[in-house]
Amino acid sequence: MSNNSSRRPIHTRRIEYASFLREDGLYEIEGRLIDTVEASGNAIHVMSLLLTFDQNLTIHSVRPALEAGPFPSCHDNPDVLLGLVGIQIAPGWQQRVRAKISSSESCTHHMELLFTMGTAAYMAVSLAPELNGTAPLSHMREKGIEPYFLNGCRAWQADGPVVKEFFPELAVQR
Incomplete structure (x- = not known):
């Protein structure tokens, strides 16, 4: 983007989603977020989220994982995301997630992963027919x-x- 040679990298955030169709007909999305401090090369956040849902985009399970976080309290309260089981990914997704889970109850980074997982879920369901040609x-x-x-x-x-x-x-x- 910029070709300014006088700039120095500070931070890199990588977010990746991978979608899967299971044998039982349910879908899974694995989301992963990694924040790296460029000066040290250390990853200050390494976290994942596994979202399982059906053809109607109704959530069956949510499993967070935190491999690295800057504070011990980052590991607290992983079960708060279970409040999303049973809701549907649909227009207004971010508002519905916020209504179920307040920002102080969960990890900001897991919430960021969740918000854009809605789009990845739509993509998974719409692209699944390609598996059958x-x-x-x-x-x-x-x-x-x-x-x-x-x-x-x-x-x-x-x-x-x-x-x-x-x-x-x-x-x-x-």
Whole structure:
């Protein structure tokens, strides 16, 4: 991005999600966050979260793990996330998570992982047909499933060329 050679790195945060379809039909997402202090090379946060949910995006389990944290209290209260079992990942996801779990009850970094796991969950469910050789967009069209991403970004605006091409029945005139 910047080609300014006079800058020095301070901190790197890496966040990664991996999604899986289990044999029992449930989905899992493993999220991992690593904060590294560049001067020392030490990771001050190394944490993971395993979210299990079904085709309807209803949460079945949440398992946090903390390998490294700067304070002993970072390891406190891992069961607070169990309050999310039974709720659905849907529009308003972050607000519903906040309503169930206050920021002082949980780890800020686990909450950050959870917030964007909602998007990863949608991706997992929509891409799962590829495991059987079916293109996800074709699968949605054939099943009459309205794409969750419709009007969710500029490319997928109902009045745009992408929707007109892939979902002409949902396209609207400008």
